[in-house]
Amino acid sequence: xxxxxxxxxxxxxxxxxxxxxxxxxxxxxxxxxxxxxxxxxxxxxxxxxxxxxxxxxxxxxxxxxxxxxxxxxxxxxxxxxxxxxxxxxxxxxxxxxxxxxxxxxxxxxxxxxxxxxxxxxxxxxxxxxxxxxxxxxxxxxxxxxxxxxxxxxxxxxxxxxxxxxxxxxxxxxxxxxxxxxxxxxxxxxxxxxxxxxxxxxxxxxxxxxxxxxxxxxxxxxxxxxxxxxxxxxxxxxxxxxxxxxxxxxxxxxxxxxxxxxxxxxxxxxxxxxxxxxxxxxxxxxxxxxxxxxxxxxxxxxxxxxxxxxxxxxxxxxxxxxxxxxxxxxxxxxxxxxxxxxxxxxxxxxxxxxxxxxxxxxxxxxxxxxxxxxxxxxxxxxxxxxxxxxxxxxxxxxxxxxxxxxxxxxxxxxxxxxxxxxxxxxxxx
Numbered sequence: 001x002x003x004x005x006x007x008x009x010x011x012x013x014x015x016x017x018x019x020x021x022x023x024x025x026x027x028x029x030x031x032x033x034x035x036x037x038x039x040x041x042x043x044x045x046x047x048x049x050x051x052x053x054x055x056x057x058x059x060x061x062x063x064x065x066x067x068x069x070x071x072x073x074x075x076x077x078x079x080x081x082x083x084x085x086x087x088x089x090x091x092x093x094x095x096x097x098x099x100x101x102x103x104x105x106x107x108x109x110x111x112x113x114x115x116x117x118x119x120x121x122x123x124x125x126x127x128x129x130x131x132x133x134x135x136x137x138x139x140x141x142x143x144x145x146x147x148x149x150x151x152x153x154x155x156x157x158x159x160x161x162x163x164x165x166x167x168x169x170x171x172x173x174x175x176x177x178x179x180x181x182x183x184x185x186x187x188x189x190x191x192x193x194x195x196x197x198x199x200x201x202x203x204x205x206x207x208x209x210x211x212x213x214x215x216x217x218x219x220x221x222x223x224x225x226x227x228x229x230x231x232x233x234x235x236x237x238x239x240x241x242x243x244x245x246x247x248x249x250x251x252x253x254x255x256x257x258x259x260x261x262x263x264x265x266x267x268x269x270x271x272x273x274x275x276x277x278x279x280x281x282x283x284x285x286x287x288x289x290x291x292x293x294x295x296x297x298x299x300x301x302x303x304x305x306x307x308x309x310x311x312x313x314x315x316x317x318x319x320x321x322x323x324x325x326x327x328x329x330x331x332x333x334x335x336x337x338x339x340x341x342x343x344x345x346x347x348x349x350x351x352x353x354x355x356x357x358x359x360x361x362x363x364x365x366x367x368x369x370x371x372x373x374x375x376x377x378x379x380x381x382x383x384x385x386x387x388x389x390x391x392x393x394x395x396x397x398x399x400x401x402x403x404x405x406x407x408x409x410x411x412x413x414x415x416x417x418x419x420x421x422x423x424x425x426x427x428x
Contacts, residue, residue, distance in 0.1 A: 136364075
């Protein structure tokens, strides 16, 4: 195994022990990027000389924290004081913030090396960037955290930052075959991240393992109890939740759901079918309306001042959001509140829910990023979610499975996810 293929936790331990240097790790990552970036297009900004200076400075310093010397890719909606931040839009070409986002500052304090900025869709919504799927370059990597998912999947970097407003972490993680973790809403501070939706935007992670997701989140959120991931005392209680959107599931997803359900059952989990109350049926529509309404206001400057530089799809979404009445928006918020209150009953005698991550394998073509329909309700409910890779569809492409936890119970979700990850690796 070459250095760039190491999981972050192993990389960090070996750098701390003196067995590896940050520079050696970085050079390995840069070699992989040089060999593959022309095909994958995962990076919006990467300065090899600047990265090497970072690595050499870290090697001259004493141990700073859990991620000392570990390279991290930052989605290009996170402000960085030493790199451009362009938000996936020509409006901000060459834009240089004079500050770091809270997440970037936390990473630097822990000794992480910010390798570069990964490609995002336009303002982290739907209009795609240049990135392709590393598993099949004619297919979408998903979005909006497209560059982060692709860079991790192609072993260019072990860790990357993402955000989710609808399905922007879970969906690309499923399509690219990596671990995508969307924590409980608000667990990681959003200061310095381009805001789309105050009610929905959530900072999360793209990694190659559950343990690495917990490690990165521990640093970002300042939550030491998340890492290392606790071992389960007994097999978990899992609710199989097809959700009201099940009709959107393609063959790849129905097969993956059945395979994952049988796998955890054979591994000793208590598995029960779980239906959501009828009141949850309108949540996907409510999420879409809240997102559009808040985006039209969050991007008011861009819409009114630089409307000619927005894509047609984004312009249409913002116009749709501007046409939503405050009463309709407020009703969508009230529905979300009612359903969040009802979640305790849904989770009764269940540790987590097992649900689809995406409609199927990554669609062919690069003009869209796929459908976030299986992520919308969970994002609106503010629950923590994690995509687990390891299964494949009829076309041979990755198909993830999503575990959903209780609000604020991220440690428990990560523990179940690591347990399930071990069993999925044994059959993949």
